[in-house]
Amino acid sequence: MAVPVWSVDPRTGKQRAEAGPAAGPVATEATADQVDAAVRAAAAALPALADRPARAALLRGAAGLLEESAEEIIATADAETALGVPRLTGELARTAFQLRTFADVVDEGAFLDVIIDHPDPDAKPIPRPDLRRYKIPLGVVAVYAASNFPLAFSVPGGDTASALAAGCPVVVKAHPDHPATSELCARALRRAAVAAGLPEDTVVLLHGFQAGVDLVRHPLVSAAGFTGSIPGGRALFDAAAARPRPIPFHGELGSLNPVVVTEAAAAERAEQIGTGLAGSFTLGNGQFCTKPGLVLAPSGEDGDRLVRALTGAAEQAAAGVLLDSRMRDNFVKGAAARVALPGVTTPVAPGAADDLSEQRVRAGYVVVDAADLSEQGAYDLLLEECFGPLTVIVRYADAAALGAVLDRLPGNLTATAHLGAAEAGEEGGPAADLLRRLTALAGRVLVNGWPTGVAVTGAQHHGGPYPATTSTSTSVGATAIERWLRPVAYQDTPPALLPPELRDGNPLGLPRRVDGVQQL
Structure with missing residues (x-):
């Protein structure tokens, strides 16, 4: 018996009228x-x-x-x-x-x-x-x-x-x-x-x-x-x-896409970083694979300034509809589980948008101390991706606390460092060490930017260590x-039997390396 495939409107959770029972299913399984x-x-x-x-x-x-x-x-x-x-x-x-x-x-x-x-x-x-x-x-x-x-x-x-x-x-x-x-x-x-x-x-x-x-x-x-x-x-x-x-x-x-904000960066532009973060983790209702899901920000007044700016911007984010009801339910449950962790604070609570359509969700974030994430335990949930408009802010006191959290992170598509002007121009200093650590975690490393946006270009790499991807491509x-290709080598093959791509004279005009010399 053929199983029908219906088109569903995520805004209502119902079959679309123009593709619903009156018009028949879109296809069959x-x-x-x-x-x-x-x-x-x-x-x-x-x-x-x-x-x-x-x-x-x-x-x-x-x-x-x-x-x-x-x-x-x-x-x-x-x-x-x-x-x-x-x-x-x-x-x-x-x-x-x-x-x-x-x-x-x-x-x-x-x-x-x-x-x-x-x-x-x-x-x-x-x-x-x-x-x-x-x-x-x-x-x-x-x-x-x-x-x-x-x-x-x-x-x-x-x-x-x-x-x-x-x-x-x-x-x-x-x-x-x-x-x-x-x-x-x-x-x-x-x-x-x-x-x-x-x-x-x-x-x-x-x-x-x-x-x-x-x-x-x-x-x-x-x-x-x-x-x-x-x-x-x-x-x-x-x-x-x-x-x-x-x-x-x-x-x-899946990917957490960690972001590290150094003390120098927070001191120079805490408000700018907080506002930019809000725009990034709520973009597309948080449904980007490159959403920054874990942000390590310094303790102290400059880190507080960042959090206040993030709060103001996140509160302005409009409630949105997720791609389907299953994802919405998973987001609401995942947000509630994170908010309920002891010691976690919630300046802007993520979850169901009670005052709007039941299909909508609201953006938010939670804050936790780095010490809670340095060892395995109940807080491991915060190191798992939550698909939707939610991010986790981890406050770290020093380089050791920061490093302890980075040591626990799985593979990611991206990793971002927000650096101060002086440390960004210092060769071989702490910023260089930080980038080396982030390089081990991700396939794309960003400096002073946000990962939500993947340019289609020759130098792009959209992948990373497992579980971000299952391969290095x-x-x-x-x-x-x-x-989707595999190499084949022909040895001592008569010219008439060679593929045109491999014949002397280069009849197809292809770029190639001949006797160690790149041609064309």
């Missing part, structure tokens, strides 16, 4: 047979994707089709996520930019990492054969869409764009929070594939929890990308590792393509 058929259809598209110009055309065409349907896509996404038209307008622009960026990456060809070493019979300690190396696509990639980014980290998002750029067909498991948005975006991608001369099933969309499990276990799936919770991501990661043939699973799971930026 995929059965095991349908998952199998979807993966096999995607796998059949793999040979066609060897055409690099067609891949670039697909990516650019998809960006254009998303922009042509922007009004409908944004309205649908807002109805399913309550993220707001301005935020989603920016997200669609970012999504189109990602797609075009990867088209440029495909055109350039450097991602193939072509290396040619000609034979040298006199090489020491052993003669060198003719060796030619480049990277090829892994195969079908499973993509698990994120709840909090219905475009940029979902059906047409970075995982899909980078996998297609690598030459991998994609099967996307839609997130249940935005099924109608997912359908609209999948249609655009499939139309773009056909327009580029590629099979429609270069991109396939599936719905349903069990479909996601069946997908990661399918023998023709060669890798997976995931953005979501630690429990869900870890379950899929374990399933990927438990297969007869384990596959890479690139999961983004990035899910944002041009190098995200590396996740």
Whole structure:
């Protein structure tokens, strides 16, 4: 029996009228047979994707089709996520930019990492054969869409764009929070594939929890990308590792994104930091994976000034709707548990917004002494991510207290240091030591800024030590393509049998390294 998939309005918790019982479900959950058929259809598209110009055309065409349907896509996404038209307008622009960026990456060809070493019979300690190396696509990639980014980290998002750029067909498991948005975006991608001369099933969309499990276990799936919770991501990661043939699973799971405010920084600009923090942890109702969830601020009057500024700004934050009722319930329970810890103070109480719609929540934060977090115990809850507009302020008395807390932190996507002017310009001093400690904790280290905002660029790294991610790769930026490739070396292969990418004369005009010298 087919299980219907409905579109739900998070502002009311009810099925959307235009996608509800009167109009029928958005889709149905995929059965095991349908998952199998979807993966096999995607796998059949793999040979066609060897055409690099067609891949670039697909990516650019998809960006254009998303922009042509922007009004409908944004309205649908807002109805399913309550993220707001301005935020989603920016997200669609970012999504189109990602797609075009990867088209440029495909055109350039450097991602193939072509290396040619000609034979040298006199090489020491052993003669060198003719060796030619480049990277090829892994195969079908499973993509698990994120709840909090219905475009940029979902059906047409970075995982899909980078996998297609690598030459991998994609099967996307839609997130249940935005099924109608997912359908609209999948249609655009499939139309773009056909327009580029590629099979429609270069991109396939599936719905349903069990479909996601069946997908990661399918023998023709060669890798997976995931953005979501630690429990869900870890379950899929374990399933990927438990297969007869384990596959890479690139999961983004959770992050506290610690912020350290030094005494010098607090003395110079406590009010500015407090206000900036409020804007960062409440941005998007606290539903960013890079939200600063743990802030270490100094004890004393300057730290007090920071907290007062934070209080004033947080009190002005409007109550907001979270992505679904489950997340709202988890946030309310998590906030209550943190507020109830002995010794914790709550200048601005987070939780349900009693004076507004029952679907809304209010932002807030709790304050705790660093000594309470220096050892395992009841306060460990404060070292766990709370998805939503809540942050934890940890007051530390000295460098030893600060270090004791940093020693207990898990891996993170980001870590931030707010420094004073003098210490920021001092080479080899305490600030340098602090950055070294933060570097061990995170994939992106910021100075005097806020982590909520991830630029799509070549130097970006959006990842970090576990549990932030399950691999060392990035899910944002041009190098995200590396996740879906594997190197192959050809030794003493006759020229006529070599792939065009590896032939002398460079017929495809690719960047490559020949006998140790970079060319083009």
